[in-house]
Each structure stands twice: as structure tokens, then as C-alpha cells.
Amino acid sequence: MQAETVNDGEWALAVHGGAGDADAEHAGSEHPQAAHAALAQALNAGAMLLARGADSLEAVETAVRVLEDAPLFNAARGAVFNAAGQHELDASIMDGRNLAAGAVAAVTGVKNPISLARAVMERSEQVLLAGAGALGFAKTLELPLAEPDYFWTELRWRALERARSNQPQPRGLGTVGAVARDRRGNLAAGTSTGGITNKPVGRIGDSAIIGAGTYASNRSCAVSCTGQGEYFMRTTLARDVAALIEYAGLDLAAAVERAISELLESLGGRGGLIAVDRAGHCRCQFNTSAMYRGARSSRSGGWTAIYRDDLRAFD
Numbered sequence: 417m418q419a420e421t422v423n424d425g426e427w428a429l430a431v432h433g434g435a436g437d438a439d440a441e442h443a444g445s446e447h448p449q450a451a452h453a454a455l456a457q458a459l460n461a462g463a464m465l466l467a468r469g470a471d472s473l474e475a476v477e478t479a480v481r482v483l484e485d486a487p488l489f490n491a492a493r494g495a496v497f498n499a500a501g502q503h504e505l506d507a508s509i510m511d512g513r514n515l516a517a518g519a520v521a522a523v524t525g526v527k528n529p530i531s532l533a534r535a536v537m538e539r540s541e542q543v544l545l546a547g548a549g550a551l552g553f554a555k556t557l558e559l560p561l562a563e564p565d566y567f568w569t570e571l572r573w574r575a576l577e578r579a580r581s582n583q584p585q586p587r588g589l590g591t592v593g594a595v596a597r598d599r600r601g602n603l604a605a606g607t608s609t610g611g612i613t614n615k616p617v618g619r620i621g622d623s624a625i626i627g628a629g630t631y632a633s634n635r636s637c638a639v640s641c642t643g644q645g646e647y648f649m650r651t652t653l654a655r656d657v658a659a660l661i662e663y664a665g666l667d668l669a670a671a672v673e674r675a676i677s678e679l680l681e682s683l684g685g686r687g688g689l690i691a692v693d694r695a696g697h698c699r700c701q702f703n704t705s706a707m708y709r710g711a712r713s714s715r716s717g718g719w720t721a722i723y724r725d726d727l728r729a730f731d
């Protein structure tokens with residue numbers, strides 16, 4: 417992701433659709449085309465809001481919802497299956513203005529977990545709600561629910577079957593996230609996922625954990641991660657990027673490079689992140705072969721990419 421500076425009154429938005437190994441299953445299929453299109457759609461939806469002066473939080477939720485609704489990503493519709501053949505969803509969102517945060521873990525049947533995470537942040541006293549409690553909260557608020565069929569995709573079912581029969585499983589792509597800086601300089605981040613194929617029932621990953629998969633502070637940056645969640649939780653990776661800026665005085669590029677290349681890799685973890693800082697610099701860093709990603713700002717048109725060098729511009 418190219419570095420880009422945004423001045424006062426300008427905005428920047430980055431999104432991702434997961435880091436992993438470019439799957440043989442995806443190669444030569446419609447998948448890459450559709451992924452570029454969905455990333456661009458998410459960027460356009462968020463950009464339209466930011467251009468009109470909306471908050472970064474609004475743009476992040478909107479962009480993540482577009483990706484949650486797209487069946488090709490591992491979030492909400494299209495999420496991976498757990499070991500019991502169910503979808504247990506994790507999501508989190510954070511407001512850099514005041515460190516307000518909301519998250520849901522192992523929730524089932526909620527159409528847009530990112531919006532439930534935002535509701536936890538804004539309409540409850542809690543930061544994290546899990547399982548039946550999270551679903552109950554969604555019902556109380558009358559947020560849209562969906563039947564298991566809605567989340568079911570052939571691609572993810574085949575991945576579960578492969579995992580169950582111990583066939584080699586490429587590191588899956590598809591968790592989604594967004595980070596934004598709005599015209600007032602406020603930062604926000606959000607992440608949503610179905611987790612890891614064939615995960616044990618009740619397993620919760622970094623995408624539900626503030627500081628691990630998601631973090632935002634106006635003092636430093638907004639970060640959304642993807643990859644093997646256990647490593648991101650052990651390294652509190654998203655918060656570490658912010659801390660490297662806040663306490664060690666690194667710039668965003670150096671902070672994300674160090675977080676992925678040193679911290680994550682020192683434990684053998686694989687994945688990536690997107691981040692935006694107070695000045696509107698956007699960065700993406702990953703140590704997998706591919707990461708669905710893209711960015712757009714008030715100063716330049718949008719672009720999306722999957723591999724290292726396949727940036728595609730769009731208006």
C-alpha cells in the first residue's frame with residue numbers, strides 16, 4: 417500500500433479482505449475479479465460518506481458491512497464453518513476519538529456482526545459480548561438476523577470437508593476490515609470474521625479482541641489485522657503498532673513493518689494488517705503470499721490489490 421499524506425479537511429480509507437495463501441481453488445476462477453469489485457464497492461461506499469463529512473466510524477462500519485454482505489469473504493455471509501458445521505462470528509470496532517470500543521465473539525445468526533459490535537460500544541456498558549448473550553442483545557435491539565442458509569457457501573463447505581479429512585489446507589483468505597481517517601482527523605478501525613475453518617466450537621480469535629485484531633487511537637493510528645488470530649492475540653499486535661508510534665516515536669511505515677516482520681514472525685505467525693495514521697498515511701503489511709486490500713482518499717482515486725504487485729486503479 418503506497419504511503420499517502422492527507423492534509424486537514426481531507427480523508428483516507430483502507431479496507432482488507434484477509435491475508436493468506438492464494439488458493440489453487442481461487443486461481444483461474446471468477447474469485448479474484450469479484451474480490452477486486454467487492455473491495456472497490458466497499459471503498460466507494462465508505463468514501464462517499466467521508467467525502468460528505470461523515471465520521472470515520474460511520475465509514476468503517478459501512479465499508480465492513482459491504483464486505484460482510486459479499487459471500488466471497490470470510491465474514492458474515494460466506495463465513496467459514498467451525499468443527500460442528502456452524503458459523504460462529506467475531507467482530508470489533510473502535511473509535512479513536514475516545515478509545516470507545518465494542519466487540520462480539522462467537523455470535524450466530526446476526527446478519528452484520530460489525531453493526532452489533534458498534535451497538536455494544538454505543539448502547540451497552542460492555543466492550544465484549546459473546547455467544548447467546550450477544551445474540552440476545554441483537555434481538556433486543558431488533559438488528560437484522562439471518563438463518564444458517566444465508567451464511568452457507570459451497571467454497572467454505574468444501575474447505576470444511578477438506579479440513580475434516582485432513583487434506584492440506586491453505587491459509588484461508590477472507591476476514592474483512594477497514595480503517596479510516598475523516599475530515600476532522602478522527603480515526604476508526606473495524607474487523608469482522610468467521611474465524612478459521614474447522615475451529616473448535618467456542619474458539620474466539622483476534623478479530624473480537626480489542627488491541628489484538630482491531631485498535632484505534634487519535635494519538636497514533638487505526639489498525640485492522642488478519643491472519644492466525646492466536647498469534648495476534650499473543651502479540652496484541654494492533655495495539656503494538658500504536659504503541660510503537662506513541663512511545664517509540666516510529667512513523668507508521670516503520671511501526672507496521674516492525675510489528676509484522678519482527679513481532680509476528682518471531683513467533684511464526686502469518687497474516688497482515690491495514691493501518692492509517694493521524695496524517696492520513698495508509699499502510700498495508702503482510703507476510704503471506706496474498707492479501708485482499710485497497711485504499712482511497714480525497715487526494716487520489718482508489719486502488720485494489722490481491723498479490724504483491726497487482727494494484728488496480730478505479731475511480
Ligand code: ASP
Nearest residue numbers: 591611621642643644645
Ligand atoms: N484473524 C482471524 C481469526 O483468527 C482469521 C483471519 O484473519 O483469517 O479468527
